[in-house]
Amino acid sequence: MMDASEAIPREEHEAVPQSGRLGRVIDRLAIIPALGLVVAMLILIQEVVLRYVFGRPTNWAHETTVFLCAISFVYGGLLCTARDRHIRVVLVYDLLPPAARRVADILISAICGLSSGAFAWAAWQMVKRSAWRPDGSFHLETSGSAWNPAYPGMLKVLLMVALAIMALQFAILTVNYARGHKGAR
Amino acid sequence: MEIFGSLQSLGIEAGTGLLFALLLLLLLTGIPLAFVTLLVTLIFALGWFGPNVVPLITSRVYTFVSSFVFVSVPMFVLMAAILDRSGIARDLFEAMRLVGGRIRGGVAVQTIFVAVILAAMSGIIGGEVVLLGLIALPQMLAQGYDRKLAIGVVCAGGSLGTMVPPSIVLIIYGLTANVSIGDLFTAAFVPGFMLALLYVAYVLIRAWLTPGDVPPAVTARVPRDEKLRLLKGLFLPILVVIMVLGSIYGGIASVTEASAVGVAGVLISTVIRGEFTWGLLRGAAMQTLQTVGMIVWIGIGASALVGVFNLMGGINFVSELITGISDNPTIIILFMMAILFVLGMFLDWVGIALLTMPIFVPIIVSLGYDPVWFGVLFAMNMQVSFLSPPFGPAAFYLKSVTPPDISLGEIFRALLPFIGLQILAVGLLILFPALAIY
Amino acid sequence: QDHSFRFQSSDPSGNPNFVLQQGWAADVAEKSGGRIAIDLLPVESIVAHNETQDAIATGILDGHVTDLSYFSGRDPAFGLMGNPVGAWSDPEQMLDFVENGGGAELLNQIMNPYGLQFIGATTPGLEALVSAVPLNGVDDLAGVKIRAPEGLVQSVFAAAGASPVNLPGSEVFTSLDKKVIDAADYSVFSTNQAQGLNEVAPHPVYPGFHSMPLVEISMNKEKWDALPEDLQQVMTQSVRDFARVQVAALAEADAAAVAEAEAGGTITVHDWSDEERTKFRGIAMGEWEKVAGQSPAAQQVYDALTAYLTEKGLVQ
Ligand code: NA
Ligand code: NA
Numbered sequence: 001m002m003d004a005s006e007a008i009p010r011e012e013h014e015a016v017p018q019s020g021r022l023g024r025v026i027d028r029l030a031i032i033p034a035l036g037l038v039v040a041m042l043i044l045i046q047e048v049v050l051r052y053v054f055g056r057p058t059n060w061a062h063e064t065t066v067f068l069c070a071i072s073f074v075y076g077g078l079l080c081t082a083r084d085r086h087i088r089v090v091l092v093y094d095l096l097p098p099a100a101r102r103v104a105d106i107l108i109s110a111i112c113g114l115s116s117g118a119f120a121w122a123a124w125q126m127v128k129r130s131a132w133r134p135d136g137s138f139h140l141e142t143s144g145s146a147w148n149p150a151y152p153g154m155l156k157v158l159l160m161v162a163l164a165i166m167a168l169q170f171a172i173l174t175v176n177y178a179r180g181h182k183g184a185r
Numbered sequence: 186m187e188i189f190g191s192l193q194s195l196g197i198e199a200g201t202g203l204l205f206a207l208l209l210l211l212l213l214t215g216i217p218l219a220f221v222t223l224l225v226t227l228i229f230a231l232g233w234f235g236p237n238v239v240p241l242i243t244s245r246v247y248t249f250v251s252s253f254v255f256v257s258v259p260m261f262v263l264m265a266a267i268l269d270r271s272g273i274a275r276d277l278f279e280a281m282r283l284v285g286g287r288i289r290g291g292v293a294v295q296t297i298f299v300a301v302i303l304a305a306m307s308g309i310i311g312g313e314v315v316l317l318g319l320i321a322l323p324q325m326l327a328q329g330y331d332r333k334l335a336i337g338v339v340c341a342g343g344s345l346g347t348m349v350p351p352s353i354v355l356i357i358y359g360l361t362a363n364v365s366i367g368d369l370f371t372a373a374f375v376p377g378f379m380l381a382l383l384y385v386a387y388v389l390i391r392a393w394l395t396p397g398d399v400p401p402a403v404t405a406r407v408p409r410d411e412k413l414r415l416l417k418g419l420f421l422p423i424l425v426v427i428m429v430l431g432s433i434y435g436g437i438a439s440v441t442e443a444s445a446v447g448v449a450g451v452l453i454s455t456v457i458r459g460e461f462t463w464g465l466l467r468g469a470a471m472q473t474l475q476t477v478g479m480i481v482w483i484g485i486g487a488s489a490l491v492g493v494f495n496l497m498g499g500i501n502f503v504s505e506l507i508t509g510i511s512d513n514p515t516i517i518i519l520f521m522m523a524i525l526f527v528l529g530m531f532l533d534w535v536g537i538a539l540l541t542m543p544i545f546v547p548i549i550v551s552l553g554y555d556p557v558w559f560g561v562l563f564a565m566n567m568q569v570s571f572l573s574p575p576f577g578p579a580a581f582y583l584k585s586v587t588p589p590d591i592s593l594g595e596i597f598r599a600l601l602p603f604i605g606l607q608i609l610a611v612g613l614l615i616l617f618p619a620l621a622i623y
Numbered sequence: 624q625d626h627s628f629r630f631q632s633s634d635p636s637g638n639p640n641f642v643l644q645q646g647w648a649a650d651v652a653e654k655s656g657g658r659i660a661i662d663l664l665p666v667e668s669i670v671a672h673n674e675t676q677d678a679i680a681t682g683i684l685d686g687h688v689t690d691l692s693y694f695s696g697r698d699p700a701f702g703l704m705g706n707p708v709g710a711w712s713d714p715e716q717m718l719d720f721v722e723n724g725g726g727a728e729l730l731n732q733i734m735n736p737y738g739l740q741f742i743g744a745t746t747p748g749l750e751a752l753v754s755a756v757p758l759n760g761v762d763d764l765a766g767v768k769i770r771a772p773e774g775l776v777q778s779v780f781a782a783a784g785a786s787p788v789n790l791p792g793s794e795v796f797t798s799l800d801k802k803v804i805d806a807a808d809y810s811v812f813s814t815n816q817a818q819g820l821n822e823v824a825p826h827p828v829y830p831g832f833h834s835m836p837l838v839e840i841s842m843n844k845e846k847w848d849a850l851p852e853d854l855q856q857v858m859t860q861s862v863r864d865f866a867r868v869q870v871a872a873l874a875e876a877d878a879a880a881v882a883e884a885e886a887g888g889t890i891t892v893h894d895w896s897d898e899e900r901t902k903f904r905g906i907a908m909g910e911w912e913k914v915a916g917q918s919p920a921a922q923q924v925y926d927a928l929t930a931y932l933t934e935k936g937l938v939q
Contacts, residue, residue, distance in 0.1 A: 012468060012471065012472075013475060030471060030474055030475075031467065031470075031471065033474055034467075034470035034471045034473065034474040035467075035470055037259050037263060037470055037473055037474065037477075038263070038466065038470050040256070040259070040445075041260060041263065041445045041448045041449065044256075044260075044441075044442045044445035044446075045442075045445055045446065045449050047442065048432070048437060048438045048442050048445075048446065051768065051786075051788065051803075052437045052438070055766055055768070055786060056786060057768060057786050057787070057788045057789075059777065059781075059787065059789055061789075062253065062789045062790065062791075063789065065256055066251055066252075066253050066256060067251075069250075069255065069256050069259055070250040070251045072259060072473075072474055072477060072478075073250040073255070073259075073477055073478070073481040073482075074250055075474065075478070076474045076475060076476075076477045076478020076479070076481065076482070077219065077478045077481070077482040077485075078478070079474060079475055079478050080217075080475060080478040080479055080482070083475065085475055085478075085479060086217030086218065086219055086220070086478075086479060086482065087217065087218045087219075087479055087483065087581050087584055087585060087593075088215050088216065088217050088218065089212050089213060089215065089218070089575070089593055090215055090592070090593075091213060091593075091594060092213050092214065092215060093214075093215035104214070104215055108214070108215060108216050108217075111216065111220075111224065112216065112217065112220045112224075115220060115223055115224050115227050118227055118239060119223070119227075119239070119242060119243055119246070121239070122239040122240040122242060122243040123240075123243040125239075125240040125243075125681065126240050126243050126244060126247070126677065129677050129680065129681075130677075133698070134736030134737055134738075135736065141696050141697060142696040143696050144692070144693070144694070144695035144696035144702060144773065144774050145772070145773070145774050145777060145789060146771075146774045146775075146777035146778045146781065146787065147789075148696070148774055151251075152251070152696055155247065155250075155251055156247055159243065159246065159247055159250070160243075163243075237681055237682055237683070238683055240677070240681060240683070241669065241670060241678065241683050244670045244671070244674045244677065244678065245670065245671070247674075248670070248671035248674060253791040253793070253794070254791070254793055308797075351797050353793060356793050356796065356797075357793070359796070359818055359819075360635050360638075360792070360793075360818070361635040361636060361637050361638075361665075362637040363635075363637040363638050363639065363814065363817045363818060364637075364817065364818070364819075365817065365818055365819025365822065366796040366797075366818060366819055367796070367800065367819040367822055367823060368819060433797075433801060434801060435801070436801040436802035436803050437803070438803065439790060439794045439797065439798045439803050440794065440797055441794065492668075492669055492670065495664065495668045495669055496629075496669050496683070500664065500668060501662075539667055539668060540668075542635075542636065542637075543635070543636030543637075543665045543668070544636075546636065546637045547636065547637065550637075556637075
């Protein structure tokens with residue numbers, strides 16, 4: 001047995017400097033969806049105990065777990081953008097001289113930003129149908145289960161917001177790469 | 186000239202060619218993988234149809250992230266991140282070395298054994314590759330294994346989750362083909378085990394032919410006290426395995442819930458070992474968030490791409506490719522395998538299943554083949570797709586947790602012999618259907 | 624052809640329902656003299672099963688063949704209309720309500736604002752309940768862990784004393800096999816039998832008592848309005864004919880599957896007495912009222928449904 005001080009330290013990642021203040025905020029807030037995953041785990045354990053030991057399954061545990069995980073998936077994508085941790089094939093990129101890499105960084109961020117922007121717009125088309133009834137009254141789409149939470153509507157709104165922030169983050173990265181911040185890789 | 190919809194004049198054949206070419210080209214530019222597939226999807230949504238089809242992409246993204254089956258992925262990654270931050274993994278591998286180190290390559294063989302156990306705990310892949318990548322890979326490298334051999338064992342072993350029951354691939358197949366999921370699970374057992382044995386045989390042959398690639402066998406006598414101390418390292422991991430498998434097979438938890446039981450198990454283990462701190466939990470959770478961000482976003486793009494390709498007429502295109510290819514059933518089967526192989530290079534299994542199962546299953550049945558056998562064959566093909574470049578999910582999952590000096594190129598080169606073994610297993614399953622339907 | 628439509632089904636391609644629906648698409652082509660061509664795609668091929676309404680409204684898809692209750696998250700009215708648990712003991716009663724009892728007009732009144740035109744209804748028939756434990760009446764449901772995914776079915780089972788578990792379809796088989804759950808609301812007898820559910824849970828209740836989904840065939844309203852009247856007639860009539868074909872074909876498949884299951888000797892088919900079925904319907908009707916209070920449209924459905932059932936003497 002070893003004591004706690006011997007536990008293996010790990011290098012923790014952080015937002016790349018070019019991501020600016022937005023990147024740092026994304027990085028700092030990430031602890032919320034991260035702990036959401038721990039909560040999801042606890043909810044599943046609780047559900048197993050309530051069902052197996054007490055014969056009283058809840059009607060909310062699974063939907064809530066899926067919702068928490070979905071938030072972490074979406075936020076995880078945003079976090080990887082701020083940290084420049086999305087997986088890339090750098091076969092050609094690594095062969096480029098520094099000046100050309102800078103151009104590549106600018107172009108890649110700009111293209112990703114434009115597509116994120118297009119998806120944010122598309123998500124808005126989705127949210128329009130999910131958050132309002134045809135008669136114009138506000139009603140977030142619910143799951144239709146007996147508990148009937150508004151998770152589907154909330155998740156669609158969150159997805160739209162995340163895509164919009166992602167577009168903004170890519171725009172900031174583009175500008176900072178263009179200003180000559182050194183490339184991350 | 187009107188840009189929106191102009192691609193449609195290419196026709197589906199040239200359109201499909203352009204789609205794959207664009208995927209390859211954009212991949213090489215260094216654009217993040219998740220955005221390569223999303224960007225190609227966007228280009229085709231706009232170019233083939235117009236802006237009103239773009240919401241199809243976000244609809245599929247929404248569906249993808251809110252699927253219940255993916256809940257087990259963050260659970261496995263969280264388990265891995267906690268193990269990685271505690272001393273459990275290192276102690277486990279030291280004990281494994283004590284047990285299996287007397288045979289050259291023994292620890293790699295045991296890693297494959299661990300991978301089979303993990304496969305029996307989960308119905309999907311992703312989490313296990315990450316887990317083995319964080320836990321087994323550094324330990325094997327530290328013990329002196331060849332890098333490529335260790336990488337191959339981790340990726341190929343970590344992909345067994347959909348071949349060894351329970352398996353979401355087989356469940357989706359069962360729903361599509363309307364065949365018994367129980368029969369599929371029974372049929373997949375021997376072929377899954379055979380694949381794992383092929384990996385074991387390969388490791389042992391490598392150990393024999395290229396002795397430098399594995400650490401020398403442990404020959405020194407280990408004192409009794411030392412033995413006991415090392416064997417203690419096995420105790421907690423085995424207890425966690427019993428908790429997880431026991432909760433599945435004892436009818437306590439569903440497969441997805443059992444992955445949460447695993448997390449709880451390793452958390453309790455860290456408490457028992459006196460290693461638990463809030464910092465550990467916080468760091469593990471943050472690492473999990475980042476890793477699932479990488480993993481899930483790769484799948485998001487592939488899923489969206491299939492939706493747009495189907496809207497372009499992809500299903501009809503693939504089914505027309507097959508009809509009239511031959512009257513010989515064997516050639517039809519081989520042609521299907523070729524299609525699955527090519528699609529496996531570019532799409533992930535959910536996309537391939539959505540695209541091909543509706544076409545293949547009716548043909549298989551009309552040819553008089555057993556749809557259960559074909560389901561196992563399909564799952565075996567998906568094993569290949571997990572590893573095959575340029576889009577090899579298992580390679581990406583591993584890359585998401587390895588140090589930067591292990592490049593994707595090296596990972597893919599390391600996987601080539603294992604892809605060969607998987608193709609061999611596909612061949613065996615075609616030649617000897619009795620492996621599955623006995 | 625003059626009109627080419629892309630429809631998405633809520634069934635996977637190998638499912639008998641999908642094969643029958645392909646027959647419907649062929650029938651439309653024939654009845655219209657080749658003027659309408661329907662390309663029918665299996666579930667999830669373009670969008671997810673519960674996202675087709677949006678895809679049709681925005682023109683990505685032209686129409687769908689799907690379980691109406693998938694959209695109860697948009698309006699509870701769809702859930703109540705889609706599967707009023709306990710209301711129907713025969714598919715013909717439900718079809719008569721839709722076709723002649725004002726059901727179709729009411730549905731269009733609710734759906735048209737969403738951009739959809741309801742063409743007609745069909746159903747796979749009464750579903751069979753999958754169970755690992757013998758269930759011979761309402762009292763046997765007490766404490767039974769039963770998978771029930773949809774809102775109304777879930778609430779009714781809870782009200783009947785069972786413990787509903789909210790599991791996705793992909794986990795039903797393994798959970799039944801390992802006894803995580805005791806029973807499941809799944810599909811019709813022949814499908815349950817084909818997918819091996821009765822093997823791991825050998826006490827099916829057939830004919831079922833808990834669920835008979837309304838499968839709607841609907842399409843984009845603008846595209847519907849653009850069809851000449853004779854083709855609209857063709858579509859409506861083809862759906863009516865299809866409903867009978869599907870009900871008959873699945874009833875036959877169910878009967879064959881039941882015979883096969885009973886011959887196997889390991890499966891015991893349970894049939895509830897009229898008394899127990901009435902008791903369950905009474906519990907279900909209490910839950911309809913709760914749904915009715917959730918939206919104005921749901922109240923309309925509730926009123927129409929109870930009026931029809933009373934008029935036909937199906938409830939007292
Ligand atoms: Na598995
Ligand atoms: Na691949």
